[in-house]
Amino acid sequence: MSRIKEGSWTGKGNVNYSDLNEAGSYWFNGLVPHAYVLDSPRLKASVREFLDHVLDTQWDDGWLGPETDDQWQPRWLWGRYPFLLGAIGMAEAEPELADKVVHSLMKFVKLANKMLREGKGTQDWTRGTRWQDFVLAMQWLHDRWSSREDRELLHDTTIRIKSVSTDWRSVFSEERFPKEAVTEWRIYWHGVNLAEGLKAMAVGYRFSKDKSELTEAIEAWNRIHKYHGRPSGIFAADEYLAGLDPVRGTELCLVVEAMYSGSYLFQATGDSSIAERVERQAYNALPATITGDMWAHQYVQQQNQIAARNMTPNPFPSDGLDSNVFGLEPNYPCCTVNHMQGFPKFVAAAFVKTPDEDGLVQVYNGPFQVGTTLRGGRVAVVVDTAYPFGDTLDISITAEHSFDYFISLPHWAIEQNRVAVKTNLQKDLPVDIESRLLRLRVSAGNSRLHISYNPPIIVEPRPGGTVSLHRGALHYAYDIPRKVKVMNRHPNEVRAVDLQMTPSGPWQYAIDPSTARYEQASNDVNSPAFDHNRSSNSLLVSACLVEWGIGGETFANPPPESPECVGPLETIRLVPYGLPSLSLKSIMRSTIAAAASLALLAGAAPSPKYVKPDGTRFELDGKPFYFAGTNCYWCSFTANMSDVEIAFDGASKAGLNVIRTWGFNEVQVILKFPVFLLFISTNRNVTRVPGGLPDYGGEGAGPTQIYYQSWDKGKPTINYGDNGLKHFDKVVALAEKKGIKLVVALTNNWADYGGMDVYNVNLGGQYHDSFFVEPKIKAAFKNYVQAVVSRYRKSPAIFSWQLANEPRCGADAKRNLPRGPSCNPVVVNQWMDEISRFIKDQQKIDGSHMISTGEEGFFNFPGDPDWAYNGADGTDFYANTELPAVSYGTFHAYPDWWSKTPQWVLNFTAQHGIAQKKIGKPVVWEEYGWMTPEARLQNLGIVSNYTRLQAIGPWQKAVLENKLAGDQFWQLGISNLSFGRSTNDGFTIFLDDPEAKTLVYDHVKEVNAQNRK
Structure with missing residues (x-):
């Protein structure tokens, strides 16, 4: 050149x-x-x-x-x-x-x-x-x-x-970073500059030793892909940040620089989710914009590209008309001289040493080899695999000394238990759940390791009612039939040609992703590996042609809102995204019925069915919806989705079609290693100050790597990653699939799984009730609420958003901050009014789902001697339920903890039946329980004359007698999970217990009978 x-x-x-x-x-x-x-x-x-x-x-x-x-x-x-x-x-x-x-x-x-x-x-x-x-x-x-x-x-x-x-910390901050395509062009919104800037804070940490730089580096990486990400793992910037519009593009230079930055970020932070995304970029975004022989490339790749030619009109605000032509030097020469670093630097970063030089980490899955020294001894590793086109890796290791060998595993391999490991060394290979690293102690001599993956087909929702499909590290796309025309041949190199590609067949397909199945045509890897004309594997999926117009010569219009098939049902083949030159990567999602009508993921026809209040009861699809449900707080952060499915299946078979769960889990970030390879801990039991408050607990469910928000030095960071809201995406999607409705609590009054006092401690709250009044604290909570609620605003699985679990003026005297001197029912009521209006009044956040308070239903009758009736704990059931944005009332009952009798509970229930009639809104008894004899003796040191059948049975009869809109016992017990029985806090009712026949199965039938009257 x-x-x-x-x-x-x-x-x-x-x-x-x-x-x-x-x-x-x-x-x-x-x-x-x-x-x-x-x-x-x-x-x-x-x-x-x-x-x-x-x-x-x-x-x-x-x-x-x-x-x-x-x-x-x-x-x-x-x-x-x-x-x-x-x-x-x-x-x-x-x-x-x-x-x-x-x-x-x-x-x-x-x-x-x-x-x-x-x-x-x-x-x-x-x-x-x-x-x-x-x-x-x-x-x-x-x-x-x-x-x-x-x-x-x-x-x-x-x-x-x-x-x-450039101050990259400021550029990537939540307050400043663009949430959509930029129109004000600044050098720091330029895509390649951003790709290089992603590593800036981690680089700065080496000199500053300011650990917040590492935290902010991870946040920046997640933030740019959240607001501008592509299914191929990269973010969009055709010169400047381009949002989520599939018409906009990504510069090739950006891809290689982002891969380099991501590799460095993993080395600095130990965050395996970053490494997994870099792997996706390397196997999808990079090869997609280069021909198989690597002699021609695009300057800019589009997510959905129906032609590669001079563009009229030009969808890219700052790039030339030939930006997506495949050639030696389209648009500008920088990518011609720069793109060659992509794969070699990816391979070079495939292995890193641990700080003590007693370990070697295999960062990426792929056909790699390395020779190095650990503590003066030679080590050689050869990975024989067809990955990402195959699912197995055979690893041969030769070492002069023993050492620790780590392998970074994909999130789905751990969460869904889709990896099998065989070795000639040890039977049990521990996996660090937090870092997603498989650990193997390798002895001196020769060792062999065989890894077999079974990747699931993952359906990722995309804007405009479209979806993208993934399996393992590969993203799959429809390979559009094409005509190829040579526009120019370069005289000094016969292999260097400029190519124009136009469609030669239909591309306007909508698919039913539930029909997708994997097909492995060959175990051999093509040469070149990303040959645009051949694929060793594919996804087959049911589809039909729809009316879908073009907006220009290279891109389609936004997909129609209510498409209908204009052709017969057929099976089409999706191939790895890096192979086709013309492709659809975000495809219309459809449910193809016998009449061949299509429903989009967003704005579907028919519209999603939401439960709504209808006087003192609920209705669904115009019919009464009385329900008997349960609580499964642990379902939202159980990492193994197979266990969640077992729980949902058990509940569904029992008729428990409304489940209450936690939409929160707060953690603190701990950096375990000081310099080179740092791992992030998400142990929810770690307090911000050792021995301080709040004293995190977990109600017995055990540790989890799933968390939704982390705190570091007073700063909250919402976790949008695979072990954060992406995991909750799966929980919600599974609920949709199983026909289950979810009541989602957004924070906790108590210290379990974080809650209100995490906000207080991090943001300067002196008292527990500071959460209700301090503007800074309320703003942080609103930010989290908006992130969660807006994410699922169209999901029919959401029954209601719940402001908090059991909000009170005070909490646990030992584990929480103290109650302030000025808290009263008015303070809590005003907070409920503000937050419920925040959700309901902003229709862009959520205009479809109900809102509930999550309170325990205590009354505020001044002068009453009973603390549950005189407002002592700062709640007023009537005032709270009457709030305009609150859809229905809630109450709980735990006579064991409250020093009450089963008969007292019957009267408490009757009072809520009266309140339901007076207020004119539904009321749900959403938590109740009576301890087992063993739990009562252990926790209270006493025995009772009441069995659970004798206590709970009459309560459930009272639900029917008072015509309460619904009830949910605490809590769901499942015996056949991957680890055995679910958590048992003494109130748990296991579905296979003898008493479940009366308290669950028979009760469900009696409640459901009301829907037929």
Whole structure:
């Protein structure tokens, strides 16, 4: 390529495509790992010649590469950064070069420091946004340079380059970061700048030791993919951030830089979800925009691309008409010289050492090998696999000393128990649930490890009523039939051609994702692996053609809201996204009925069926909906979805069609290792201050890696990842599938699983009831509420959103903050009014689902001697249930804990029946229980004359007599989970217990009979 052969970096010409002088630097940085991964003598000779020339011709003042005319074209530092990284790579691969490289790079750093002092070198465009690559190089020098003076120079230069460059912490902050496509173009919204900036905070941590930088780096990674992510694992930015619109694109340079940043982020944080996304990017986003032989690429790839040609109209605001043509140099040359670093650096990052050098981590699944040393002993690892096109890995290990071998596992492999491991060393291989690392102690000598995956087909909802389908690391897309036309042949290389591709067959399909099935055509890997004309595996799915128009020559209009089949049902084949040149990656989701009508995921026809209040009862689809339900708080954060399905199946078979669960779980973040490989702990039992409040507990359900919000130094971070809301997505989707309605509580009055006092402690609340009155605390809670509620605003599985579990002025005197002196029923009522209106009044958040308070139903009758009737705990059932945005009332009853009798409960129930009539809204008895004799003796040290049948039986009769709208016993017990029986707190009713026949099965029949009257 003339830009390299005749470029200014080689001294053989003066060809450049920008004043940044980036071409040769980019090329060198990508070719170095290429040369050594392939062990190619020819490529090694090329990069050695390039390195020697640049170092041997270094300017006296330390400048590297081509000189500039300082009057018209000033020196810009950034164009040198990729060269620095490439030179470091060569020094690592060829240790005899280290002294020469270190000496030359330190000379450049001294010049850069002088330029920065003079205010030069970082102005405009990329010059001030990509400082982190320079800091990476200086960190390498810092680790290898013994002079104190030069270490101080490196530190000073780091501080100076950061101080005059983009503040990535601010750019990626929740307050500032764009939630949709940007229209105000700033250099820090440029996609490639963002991709490089993703590692900035982790890079900064090496010098600052400020652990919040690591936390914010993870947040930035998750945030950009949440608001701008693509099914292929990458985010959208056709020059600038592009939101979720499938018409908009992603620049190829962005993909390779994001992969590099993600690999570094994993090394710095130990967050396996980042590594899993990088793997998806490498096996989907990167090959999708390059032809199989890698001689042609696109500048920008579209998510849904029905043609690759000069675009009329142009859907990209800042890129040229040829941006999605496959060619040698479409639109702009940067991707031509830069994209080659993608796969080699991915392979080079496939293994990392642990900080103590007693362990080796296999970061990615794929056909890799490595030779290294651990504690002075040689180690060699060879991974023989067809992954991602196959599901098995055979790993051979040769070691001089024993060591720990870790493998980063996909989230679905752990959560759904879809991995089998065989080894010649040990039978039980522990998996660290928090870090998703399989651990194996390897002995000296030869070892073998066989891993077999059974990936599920995952259906991911996308905007506009579309879905994307995944299996394992691969995203699947419809391969559009196409015509290929050669537009241009390059005279110096016969393999380099520019191609135009247009559809030659229909592409307007809607699919029924529930019919998708996997087909493995061959166990062999194609050569090239991502051959655009062949696929070794695919997904087969039922589909039909629909009316779906085009908005331009290369993209479709938004999908229709109520499509109907215009052709017969047929089976179409979806292939890995990286294979087709023209494809649909987000496809209309449909439920194909006998009449061949289609329903979209969002805005479906017919519309979703929501339960609504109808006077003092509920109705569903115009019919009465009295129900007997249960509580399964642990269902929402049970990692193994097979166990959740067992629980839902058991409940459904028993007729328990409404289940109350927790939509919260708060954790603190702990960094276990100090420098190189850090793992994030999500142990819910860790208090913010050891021995302090709130004293987290868990009601006996045991540890879980699922959490929905974390707190670090007073800052909350919503977990949108696979072990966060993406997990709750699965719970909600499963409930939809099973016909179960969910009551979702949004926080807890008590310390179990976090709750109100986590907000208080982190945000300065002095009392437990500070949660109800402090603006900062309420704002943080509203932020969480909005994130959760808006995510499921169209799901018919949601019965109601519940403001909190058992909100009171006070809580547990030992485990929670104390009650404040001024809390009373008015304070709690005003908070309920504010939060319920926040949900209901903002229709964009949720205009369909009911809202309930989650209270225990205590009354506020001043002067009554009974604390449950005189407002002592700060609740007023009448006032709270009468709030305009509250859909129905709730009450609980635990006479064991409240020092009450079963007869007292009957009167309490009757009072709520009276209140139901007076208020004119439904009332649900959503928690009640009577301890087993064993639990009562253990917890209270007493016995009772009442059995559970004798206590609960009359209560359930009272539900019918008072015509309560529903009841839910505490709590659901399941005996056949993967680990045995579900948690038993003494109130649990197991569905296979003898008393369940009366208290569950018979009671359900009696309640349901009301719906037939």
